[in-house]
Amino acid sequence: MKDFAPLKDWWTVAELAEARLPDLPATRQGIEAVAKSQDWRAQPGRARRRQARGGGWEYHWRLLPVRTQRQLLAEAGQVEEVAAPGADRAERWRWFxxxxxxxxxxxxxxxxxxxxxxxxxxxxxxxxxxAMVANRIGKSERTIWNWFGLVEGVDPADWLPYLAPRHRAGANAAPKAEAAKDFYHWLLADFLRLEAPSFRSCYRRVLRLCEHHGVAPLTERTAKRWLDREVPRVRQVFLREGERGLMKCFPPQIRDRSGLSALEGVNADCHKIDVFVTWPGFDKPIRPQIVAFQDLYSGKILSWRVDVDPNKVAVMSAFKDLLQNWGIPQHCLFDNGHEFANKWLTGGAPTRFRFKVREEEPLGVLALLGVKIHWATPGHGQAKPIERAFLDLASDVAKDPRFAGAYVGHKPDAKPENYMSRAVELEDFLAVVAEGIAEHNARQGRLSATAEGRSFDETFAESYARAPVRKATDEQLRLCLMAQQVCKLHKTHGRMTLHKNGYWSDWMNELAGQTVVARFNPEDLHAGAYIYSLAGEFLGYAECQEKSEFFDLASAQAAAKERSRHLKAQRRAAKELRPVSVGGLARELDKLPKRAEAQVDAKVVKLANLEEIRRLEQRQKGPLIARPMATPQTTPEQEAQLLDFAESFGTRKAELEPAQENARDRFFRAREIEARSEAGEPVGREEAAWYRRYSETPEYRSNLTIFDRFGADSIR
Incomplete structure (x- = not known):
């Protein structure tokens, strides 16, 4: 293993010349010249007088060139990088x-x-x-040596940021002003809220708090710079404007329509036109609403309708025009308004934002036609391409010279001087709108990715000629003409009541009491209704039964004739259903062998007429036939009702005497009134009023049931 000598920190000129290090002269005179030119002795902490004999100067190894420093570190066995003066490498490059x-x-x-x-x-x-380069560029040698001093100890790859003028360096910046934490907290709490107050007003309020609590604040400009530096702009927008403001910080999505074809997808929306129109049935002029369907591929407006406000009838009518004129689209992009989320159009769509989705909900037109529904982001106009077309309508159609004086402006504070000076007639308004939409579709020079300089009409026609388009049948068009509503048929005859109109056909008897879906024309309720099951199966057509005048003999005869026809049809059907008549069945029973007769006691007693029964009962003070029968039990509520009944005649139950009328007498009294009424004999007003009250009591209903089952002698 190689032995490394310790790193020598201080060097004399003679030692440097003897070491023959890179980028340094090999003589004492040369090194002294370098030290003098680079002013080594002026570097604090890097030069000192030598304390040994002979004196002189010693220089720190950090003053030496970069390659010299690296060789010294390598000889000492140290692998650390040469420390860079000032800011670190990454920070300096960010600053640069x-x-x-x-x-x-x-x-x-x-x-x-x-x-x-x-x-x-x-x-x-x-x-x-x-010296040569300084002479060529017209700079002093001292200046160039200063540049070398700026990059001393820095990797040559990082020299560029260190050579920038020093007055721009962050290390030379003045110290930043500081304030107490409470100041920062108060300022953030006041400024970053949805009310979005101005910074100046927030600063004034926080300044009063600082004065009260003895907290040191920043100046207004310094505080604003601090807030912008510490809180990113996007976060400021979110905290002051909410999610809607945050959406503005993101660019709109760029969608490629070149992969679509004509009528593959459409989008629709409503727009209030900035023109006053005289509308039938309204006392004052109104601003109509237009609902339009636009082709996503070409941008062409395919169908439109105008009404007083956004509603499902206008949407259904515009969609019907789209189907009839062009065909069935594969996709529909809708706004989330009530007029598009209605169940007539989008019933059964699981992703609808409005209205509760129920399992028994009938399928809407789009679901029945197999059209896939897409919902635009609520409150986000960039998600609907048709908004760009409405911008043209607002600029061109609403400001048409023929609407001069009727234009209202695009916002409340942009009203023209001639505001509401006139109103346009409805027919003239529709003609100008139709002309404006036709011009919008036919205008040349469209710059969209699919138009490429052509008009929307040409772009649509070129793709429509080769696109696989599904045409709508008459039955499918009928679905769009019809509104739909879930109804329950009458439990006995099956008639359906819809908007105070009755709808019925004889086949509806088979569905009495069931829940069905009625599809009808909302503009002509007397045109009848088409009945469907909840699953969308067509069941049949029901005619509208209009109300007739009370004494209208023709209507009565027509109704009687219809009932007679229906009765004959049922008789024929019953005859076909029963090949063997009842008489034939009886004759077949008579042919059966006779059984042995059994002794049968008489069970039926022939009663006298009603007057005789009452006279006999008065004589005997009791019923003619004593037979143990169950007495109906009355509830406390029934007792109270009987008491009220007795009070209506000025008597109370406790005051009734045995000789007065009892329950049996009251029942037969009511039966006598019934008999006289059926026989056509006169009945007094007092008797009729008494009978109506008594016939509603539990006493009468229970005695009538006993009378029908067991006869008059069973009444007590």
Whole structure:
């Protein structure tokens, strides 16, 4: 193993000349000249007078050139790197990267001079090389030796940042002002909040707190620089503007549409047009809403509708125009508004943000057509390409000369001077909008990746001619014309009630009481309804049964004729269903062998008429036939009802005398009124009112049940 000599820290001129180290002269005179030119003795802590005999000066090895230092370290067996003066290597390069270009050029020029001198050293002395280069560039030798001093002990690969002008170096910067921690905490708490106060107002409030608590603050400008240095801008935006503000810090996603084809995907949205329009049925002019479907590949607006506000009827009508004119898209990108998330269109979509998704929810039109639904990020306009088309409509269509005086401005504080001076008629408005959309589609020079200078019409037509487009059938178009609603059919006859209209056909008897989906035209409720199962299966068509006038004989005759037709149809079906008649079945039973007759006691007693029964009962003070029968038990609520019934006639239960009317008398009294009413005999007003009240009591209903089952003698 090689023995290493200890590193010698201090060297005399004679020792340096004798050692013959690299980058140093080999004579005492040469080394003294280097020490004088580089002013070694002026370096504090690096030069000292020699204490031994003869005196003189000693120099620290850190003053020597870099290659000399490395050789001394290698001979001493030390592998540490030569320490760099000032900031460390990574920090110095970061600092240099932030310097202006002019300062970087100064450092680069200095480096070029030092590299040139280093290249001349092998064929000449360094002193002669410095003198030659200094004379050529017009600099003093002292200046060039100072540049060498800047990179002393630094790896040649890192010379560039150390050669930058010293007045830019971080080591020479003034000490930073400091304040108490409370000042920083108060300032962050006040400034970084969603109310987004100004920094000046926050600083004034914090300054009052510092004065009250005796805390040393920073100046306003220093505090602002400290906050910007310690808190990144993105974090400031998030804490002061929330998630919506944070989204602005990220550039919009660049989506490539070149891989799509015409009608492969569409997107839709609503836009309020900045024009006052006279709308039928409204006292004041309104700003209409337009709902439009745009092709994602080409950017062409394929269909649109205008209404007073965003609603599902307008969306369904615009989508129906899209299907009828162009075909069925494969994908739909929607805004998350209620008008698009409605169950008529997107029912059954599991990713809908609005409305609760239920298992029994009927499938919407898109699910039935096999269209995949995509939802744009709520509140994020960059996610919907159609917003760019609406920008053109707001600029071109809304400011059309034919709308002069009706334009309202794109925001409340941008109203024109002639605001609300006129309103446009609806027909004129629709004509200008249609013209503007046609011009928007036909305009040449579109710069999108798919248009490449062509119009949206040409881009769409070129791809549409070769794209596999699914055409909509009449049944599919009918689905788009129809709104849908879940209804329950009547439990006996199966009629469906929808928006106060009745819908019925004879086949609906088979589905009485079931839950179905009704699809109907919301603009014509009397056009009938198409009935579907919850799974989307078509069941049949139901006509609308319109209400008729009370004394409308024609409607009554038509209804009676319809019932007669239905009755005959049922009779024919019953006859076909029963090949053997009831009479034929009875004759077959009569042909069976007779069984031995058994002695049968009479079970039916012929009763006299009602008046005779009452007279006999009054004579005997009891029922004609004494038979142990179960007396119906009454609940406390029934007792209270009977008591109220008795009170209505001015008597109380406790005051009733045995000779007065009992439960049996009241029941047969009610039966007598019924008999007279059925026979057409007159019934008094008092009797009719009493009968209506009594017929609703539990006493009457229970006695009527006993009477029907066991006869009059069972009533107590």
């Amino acid at each position: 990267e932030a310097l202006p270009e002019a300062t970087k050029k100064v450092a680069a020029d200095r480096l070029a001079v030092l590299r040139e001198i280093e290249s001349l050293t092998p064929v000449s002395t360094k002193y002669l090389a410095v």
